[in-house]
Amino acid sequence: xxxxxxxxxxxxxxxxxxxxxxxxxxxxxxxxxxxxxxxxxxxxxxxxxxxxxxxxxxxxxxxxxxxxxxxxxxxxxxxxxxxxxxxxxxxxxxxxxxxxxxxxxxxxxxxxxxxxxxxxxxxx
Numbered sequence: 001x002x003x004x005x006x007x008x009x010x011x012x013x014x015x016x017x018x019x020x021x022x023x024x025x026x027x028x029x030x031x032x033x034x035x036x037x038x039x040x041x042x043x044x045x046x047x048x049x050x051x052x053x054x055x056x057x058x059x060x061x062x063x064x065x066x067x068x069x070x071x072x073x074x075x076x077x078x079x080x081x082x083x084x085x086x087x088x089x090x091x092x093x094x095x096x097x098x099x100x101x102x103x104x105x106x107x108x109x110x111x112x113x114x115x116x117x118x119x120x121x122x123x124x
Contacts, residue, residue, distance in 0.1 A: 004096050009118030012086055016122070020081040022096030022115060030054075030074040033104050035111055036081045038092035038120075048094070049081060050104035059104045086122045093117040 008020040022034065035050035049070040050059045058070055067086075072079040079096060095118075097111035105111070 004098060004113060004115035006094065006096050006115045006118040009094060009120045011121045011123065014086060014088055014122055014124050016086050017082070017084045018086065018120060020083065020094055020096075020118060020120070022079045022081075024077040024079070024098065029077040029098075031102065032098040032100060033102055034070075034072060034079040035097045035099070035104065035106075036070060036079075036094060037097060037108055037111075038090075038094045039117075040089075040092040043092075045095070045108050047106040047108070050106065051079065052104050053102035057104060059106060061106070083120070086120075088122045088124045091120060091122050093119050 003025045005023045012018050031053055033052050036048040037045050038048050039045040047061050049068055051070045051072050055072045067084050069082040096115045098113045099111045
Protein backbone atom coordinates (compact mmCIF):
# COMPACT_ATOMS: atom_id res chain seq x y z
CA UNK A 1 0.00 0.00 0.00
CA UNK A 2 1.30 3.42 -0.96
CA UNK A 3 0.87 6.38 1.39
CA UNK A 4 1.01 9.96 0.17
CA UNK A 5 2.24 13.11 1.94
CA UNK A 6 2.09 16.54 0.31
CA UNK A 7 4.37 19.46 1.10
CA UNK A 8 5.33 22.82 -0.33
CA UNK A 9 2.16 24.82 0.15
CA UNK A 10 2.15 28.32 1.55
CA UNK A 11 1.34 31.96 0.98
CA UNK A 12 2.48 33.64 -2.21
CA UNK A 13 1.66 36.87 -4.03
CA UNK A 14 -0.17 36.84 -7.32
CA UNK A 15 2.25 36.16 -10.15
CA UNK A 16 4.52 34.12 -7.92
CA UNK A 17 5.42 30.44 -7.96
CA UNK A 18 5.22 27.46 -5.69
CA UNK A 19 6.35 23.87 -6.05
CA UNK A 20 4.30 21.18 -4.38
CA UNK A 21 5.75 17.78 -3.70
CA UNK A 22 4.02 14.48 -3.03
CA UNK A 23 6.14 11.83 -1.32
CA UNK A 24 4.93 8.26 -1.63
CA UNK A 25 5.89 5.47 0.70
CA UNK A 26 5.27 1.80 0.11
CA UNK A 27 5.78 -0.48 -2.82
CA UNK A 28 5.23 -0.18 -6.54
CA UNK A 29 5.09 3.62 -6.88
CA UNK A 30 6.21 3.27 -10.48
CA UNK A 31 3.06 1.25 -11.26
CA UNK A 32 0.71 4.06 -10.20
CA UNK A 33 -0.57 7.02 -12.18
CA UNK A 34 -0.57 10.19 -10.07
CA UNK A 35 -2.84 13.18 -10.01
CA UNK A 36 -3.18 16.56 -8.36
CA UNK A 37 -6.55 17.99 -7.40
CA UNK A 38 -7.61 21.04 -5.48
CA UNK A 39 -10.56 22.18 -3.43
CA UNK A 40 -11.41 25.77 -2.60
CA UNK A 41 -13.80 26.68 0.25
CA UNK A 42 -17.39 26.06 -0.74
CA UNK A 43 -16.41 24.44 -4.02
CA UNK A 44 -16.13 20.90 -5.26
CA UNK A 45 -12.79 19.17 -5.66
CA UNK A 46 -11.42 19.82 -9.14
CA UNK A 47 -8.82 18.23 -11.32
CA UNK A 48 -5.50 20.01 -11.76
CA UNK A 49 -3.06 17.65 -13.50
CA UNK A 50 -2.13 14.00 -13.85
CA UNK A 51 0.85 11.97 -14.96
CA UNK A 52 1.13 8.38 -16.10
CA UNK A 53 3.17 5.81 -14.22
CA UNK A 54 6.15 6.22 -16.55
CA UNK A 55 5.88 10.00 -16.71
CA UNK A 56 5.58 9.95 -20.49
CA UNK A 57 1.99 11.15 -20.52
CA UNK A 58 0.61 14.22 -18.75
CA UNK A 59 -2.81 15.81 -18.66
CA UNK A 60 -3.87 19.25 -17.41
CA UNK A 61 -7.07 21.09 -16.70
CA UNK A 62 -7.49 23.85 -19.27
CA UNK A 63 -7.07 26.67 -16.77
CA UNK A 64 -3.69 25.27 -15.65
CA UNK A 65 -2.15 24.65 -19.06
CA UNK A 66 0.98 26.68 -19.56
CA UNK A 67 1.18 27.66 -15.89
CA UNK A 68 1.44 24.33 -14.05
CA UNK A 69 3.79 21.43 -14.72
CA UNK A 70 3.46 17.97 -13.23
CA UNK A 71 6.46 15.67 -12.99
CA UNK A 72 7.53 12.56 -11.18
CA UNK A 73 10.71 10.83 -10.09
CA UNK A 74 10.14 7.11 -9.75
CA UNK A 75 13.58 6.57 -8.25
CA UNK A 76 12.68 8.92 -5.39
CA UNK A 77 8.97 8.10 -5.20
CA UNK A 78 7.88 11.69 -5.66
CA UNK A 79 5.41 13.54 -7.83
CA UNK A 80 5.70 17.31 -8.02
CA UNK A 81 3.53 20.16 -9.21
CA UNK A 82 5.33 23.32 -10.30
CA UNK A 83 2.90 26.24 -10.25
CA UNK A 84 3.83 29.50 -11.95
CA UNK A 85 1.96 32.75 -12.58
CA UNK A 86 -0.30 32.03 -9.65
CA UNK A 87 -3.61 33.83 -9.36
CA UNK A 88 -5.83 34.47 -6.33
CA UNK A 89 -8.32 31.99 -7.77
CA UNK A 90 -5.68 29.27 -7.42
CA UNK A 91 -6.15 29.49 -3.65
CA UNK A 92 -7.20 26.05 -2.43
CA UNK A 93 -6.12 22.95 -0.61
CA UNK A 94 -4.12 20.84 -3.04
CA UNK A 95 -4.21 17.07 -2.87
CA UNK A 96 -2.12 14.44 -4.57
CA UNK A 97 -3.69 11.11 -5.39
CA UNK A 98 -2.71 7.80 -6.92
CA UNK A 99 -4.53 5.12 -8.84
CA UNK A 100 -3.54 1.48 -9.35
CA UNK A 101 -3.25 1.75 -13.09
CA UNK A 102 -0.62 3.26 -15.33
CA UNK A 103 -2.76 5.75 -17.28
CA UNK A 104 -4.07 9.13 -16.17
CA UNK A 105 -7.58 10.23 -15.33
CA UNK A 106 -9.16 13.59 -14.57
CA UNK A 107 -11.91 11.94 -12.53
CA UNK A 108 -11.40 12.08 -8.77
CA UNK A 109 -13.30 8.85 -8.30
CA UNK A 110 -10.70 7.02 -10.36
CA UNK A 111 -8.10 7.57 -7.64
CA UNK A 112 -8.06 5.30 -4.63
CA UNK A 113 -5.44 6.85 -2.40
CA UNK A 114 -5.19 10.48 -1.30
CA UNK A 115 -2.83 12.62 0.69
CA UNK A 116 -3.92 14.93 3.48
CA UNK A 117 -3.63 18.08 1.37
CA UNK A 118 -1.53 21.21 1.52
CA UNK A 119 -2.87 24.77 1.61
CA UNK A 120 -1.96 27.20 -1.15
CA UNK A 121 -2.97 30.82 -0.66
CA UNK A 122 -2.39 33.42 -3.36
CA UNK A 123 -2.78 37.03 -2.30
CA UNK A 124 -3.74 39.79 -4.71
